[in-house]
Amino acid sequence: MTPRHTWHIISGKGGTGKTTIAGALACALATSSRRVLLCEVEGRQGIAQLFDISPLTGAEERRISRTPAGGAVYGLAIDAEDALMEYLDTFYHLSLAGKALDRFGAIDFATSIAPGLRDVLLTGKVYEAVRRKIKNRPNAYDAVVLDAPPTGRIAQFLNVHAAVAGLAKVGPIRNQADSIMRLLRSAATTVHLVTLLEDMPVTETEEAIAALRPTQIPIGTVIENMVTPTPLGQDQLQAAAAGSVILKVPGLSVKQNRALASEFAIEAGRTLQEQQRHERLTALGLPLVQIAFDHGGIDEGSIFAIAEQLTDQMSLEAA
Amino acid sequence: MTDKDQTKALPLPPPQARLAVPFLDIDEIIGDRDTKIIICCGSGGVGKTTTSAAIALRAAEAGRKVVVLTIDPARRLAQSLGVGELDNTPRPVPVIDTTAGGSLDAMMLDMKGTFDDVVIAHSTPDKAEAILQNQFYAALSSEFSGTQEYMAMEKLGQLHSEAEAHGTWDLIVVDTPPARSALDFLDAPEHLSSLLDGRFLRLLMPPARGPLRLMSAGFSMMSAVITKILGAQIINDVKTFVRAFEALFGGFRQRATATLELLSSRHSTFLVVATPQHDALREAAYFVDRLTEEAMPISGMVINRVHTSALALSPERALAVAEDLTSSSAALEVEALRRHANLMRLITTESRQIERFASARPTVSQTLVQSLPTDVTDVAALRRVGVLLADKD
Numbered sequence: 055m056t057p058r059h060t061w062h063i064i065s066g067k068g069g070t071g072k073t074t075i076a077g078a079l080a081c082a083l084a085t086s087s088r089r090v091l092l093c094e095v096e097g098r099q100g101i102a103q104l105f106d107i108s109p110l111t112g113a114e115e116r117r118i119s120r121t122p123a124g125g126a127v128y129g130l131a132i133d134a135e136d137a138l139m140e141y142l143d144t145f146y147h148l149s150l151a152g153k154a155l156d157r158f159g160a161i162d163f164a165t166s167i168a169p170g171l172r173d174v175l176l177t178g179k180v181y182e183a184v185r186r187k188i189k190n191r192p193n194a195y196d197a198v199v200l201d202a203p204p205t206g207r208i209a210q211f212l213n214v215h216a217a218v219a220g221l222a223k224v225g226p227i228r229n230q231a232d233s234i235m236r237l238l239r240s241a242a243t244t245v246h247l248v249t250l251l252e253d254m255p256v257t258e259t260e261e262a263i264a265a266l267r268p269t270q271i272p273i274g275t276v277i278e279n280m281v282t283p284t285p286l287g288q289d290q291l292q293a294a295a296a297g298s299v300i301l302k303v304p305g306l307s308v309k310q311n312r313a314l315a316s317e318f319a320i321e322a323g324r325t326l327q328e329q330q331r332h333e334r335l336t337a338l339g340l341p342l343v344q345i346a347f348d349h350g351g352i353d354e355g356s357i358f359a360i361a362e363q364l365t366d367q368m369s370l371e372a373a
Numbered sequence: 374m375t376d377k378d379q380t381k382a383l384p385l386p387p388p389q390a391r392l393a394v395p396f397l398d399i400d401e402i403i404g405d406r407d408t409k410i411i412i413c414c415g416s417g418g419v420g421k422t423t424t425s426a427a428i429a430l431r432a433a434e435a436g437r438k439v440v441v442l443t444i445d446p447a448r449r450l451a452q453s454l455g456v457g458e459l460d461n462t463p464r465p466v467p468v469i470d471t472t473a474g475g476s477l478d479a480m481m482l483d484m485k486g487t488f489d490d491v492v493i494a495h496s497t498p499d500k501a502e503a504i505l506q507n508q509f510y511a512a513l514s515s516e517f518s519g520t521q522e523y524m525a526m527e528k529l530g531q532l533h534s535e536a537e538a539h540g541t542w543d544l545i546v547v548d549t550p551p552a553r554s555a556l557d558f559l560d561a562p563e564h565l566s567s568l569l570d571g572r573f574l575r576l577l578m579p580p581a582r583g584p585l586r587l588m589s590a591g592f593s594m595m596s597a598v599i600t601k602i603l604g605a606q607i608i609n610d611v612k613t614f615v616r617a618f619e620a621l622f623g624g625f626r627q628r629a630t631a632t633l634e635l636l637s638s639r640h641s642t643f644l645v646v647a648t649p650q651h652d653a654l655r656e657a658a659y660f661v662d663r664l665t666e667e668a669m670p671i672s673g674m675v676i677n678r679v680h681t682s683a684l685a686l687s688p689e690r691a692l693a694v695a696e697d698l699t700s701s702s703a704a705l706e707v708e709a710l711r712r713h714a715n716l717m718r719l720i721t722t723e724s725r726q727i728e729r730f731a732s733a734r735p736t737v738s739q740t741l742v743q744s745l746p747t748d749v750t751d752v753a754a755l756r757r758v759g760v761l762l763a764d765k766d
Contacts, residue, residue, distance in 0.1 A: 069418020069653070103655070204417065253748045282715070286708055294705060303694060303706050306686070313684040317716070318709035320746040327747070349718040351651060351726075 066248030078360035084125025209265035244274035251328035294322035395738035397673035415646035416656035431759035436473035649723035673738035688714035
């Protein structure tokens with residue numbers, strides 16, 4: 055049986071914690087004895103930094119974490135030039151020519167003059183990893199998580215069809231783009247968008263969804279990151295935000311109680327604003343997931359904690 | 374003992390101790406008439422655009438004639454600055470205080486428009502038309518990864534010449550693109566010009582003279598491979614483009630070099646913008662190191678969204694008190710205490726991050742801007758950010 059989703063693509067505005075969420079999702083998917091591949095494509099070494107390991111180089115798929123649930127997460131930093139070399143080798147047996155091209159700076163040139171080519175090569179490498187399972191190839195993964203470019207560029211990045219349209223009408227690159235597009239549009243793929251409950255990231259999320267819809271690539275969930283939940287109701291929050299609440303904490307002086315109340319007024323106001331943005335996201339009609347703000351910063355332990363929250367709220371395929 | 378153990382074992386110094394690093398005095402920078410360009414750089418999502426706009430506004434209200442070049446402002450901020458449209462024209466920002474004799478213009482960079490303008494300004498109408506219609510040019514001017522950075526530099530050069538020639542402005546504040554890697558911004562001019570007059574491009578152009586002819590065997594194989602991958606059309610487009618564009622090459626390079634020289638002169642200064650999170654500070658460290666390596670003038674760091682509290686109550690105590698408040702009528706008190714505890718923990722995490730940065734780079738001056746309760750969407754809010762930027766406490 056084919057798992058529900060094998061290719062998870064994560065995007066989000068810069069600063070929303072997209073790499074952390076991608077890492078956590080990879081961990082959440084790595085339940086008992088499952089193998090999950092976590093890929094990045096922007097040359098930032100975000101995976102290495104998140105998991106506190108040495109940089110991922112070349113085509114190396116290194117195990118970066120064993121999850122508490124007994125699965126394993128592998129990391130891969132995809133580079134367009136390496137991908138092009140591999141592509142030449144696979145399709146033309148041209149590894150020598152590839153090396154010659156490299157010497158002339160031709161690979162940098164080819165990927166520079168045709169930015170669409172770069173995107174096809176990057177998604178093509180992920181596509182290859184996803185397909186290993188379907189084709190029963192060795193080193194197959196049960197799921198692949200892609201830490202994709204930010205929301206501003208995601209639709210353009212995934213729309214490999216459009217990218218090569220002006221470039222190649224026929225030939226292997228076109229065929230490759232067609233196959234990638236078929237997989238992207240299939241039920242095996244899902245795109246998740248990470249956002250904060252702030253104005254700009256929410257706006258960019260709305261825009262990214264509008265841009266993704268025409269591509270027919272299925273959108274999964276919107277992940278609201280760094281959320282502060284509250285047990286209080288609207289009325290209480292509004293009163294607190296308006297500063298019309300007098301706090302009486304025993305043991306604190308009147309002055310301290312006042313300081314606490316004015317601090318709480320700001321917090322309550324922010325929560326109210328967050329709730330409005332949550333409403334805006336609800337209007338998108340997509341499943342929403344909330345990840346609590348970790349006030350102690352992010353380390354490996356907190357990645358697993360986020361993974362648990364994802365498991366609880368998303369219907370992820372099990373082992 | 375490891376680094377982690379140490380930070381756990383030692384009590385945190387009081388907030389003032391953070392300011393042991395030199396203070397970044399924004400007012401001194403904008404007050405210095407020799408400062409003609411301020412460049413704000415940093416990773417995405419750290420408030421670079423807001424910082425640029427706030428500095429520009431503060432400088433204008435202090436009497437400077439300022440133009441701020443923004444790259445991708447939030448819509449509402451852009452509207453309040455009067456630059457809702459991508460039209461590449463600096464427009465006066467309304468509702469600023471001009472009693473000190475200053476002025477403020479704002480503009481939003483239109484990457485393709487800037488590129489088109491350069492082509493039109495520096496070639497004959499026929500050639501310009503040929504270039505603008507070229508497929509390869511279309512890709513280059515809208516999608517090439519270094520184009521945005523390059524065009525920001527080109528626009529900066531243009532604004533600077535205009536400022537020098539007409540005295541329209543005496544200070545240019547630049548918001549840099551959210552570069553994927555910190556290197557992009559400095560490398561962009563070099564990257565684009567080396568691409569445009571690079572070895573490979575020349576190889577594509579017949580006829581090969583001198584030593585290049587010797588490479589022809591290698592070249593024909595290569596050309597065949599490239600044609601296989603990209604198709605013959607793109608190679609033809611590139612060839613046509615290069616022929617039409619040839620006359621512009623020298624100018625591009627020259628201007629890029631001139632702009633880089635301007636940026637490394639004493640009339641320019643870089644501000645690195647960050648937030649007190651591990652990722653943002655790591656990117657900032659990279660920027661600082663890279664700028665230092667390239668001998669670019671850095672004034673210091675702006676650290677945005679730093680949390681503060683006026684209530685000296687430890688998170689442990691706040692939580693303990695909250696736990697004792699069992700009565701249901703104390704729901705607000707419990708939540709207020711819980712939020713305070715979270716805030717104090719966040720403050721601890723943030724000051725640890727800032728301290729680590731400062732201990733690794735003790736000579737880099739800093740100014741901390743506290744986290745604001747609402748988004749910055751109008752001129753009044755920008756003015757408040759300016760006050761926080763310039764404020765030492």
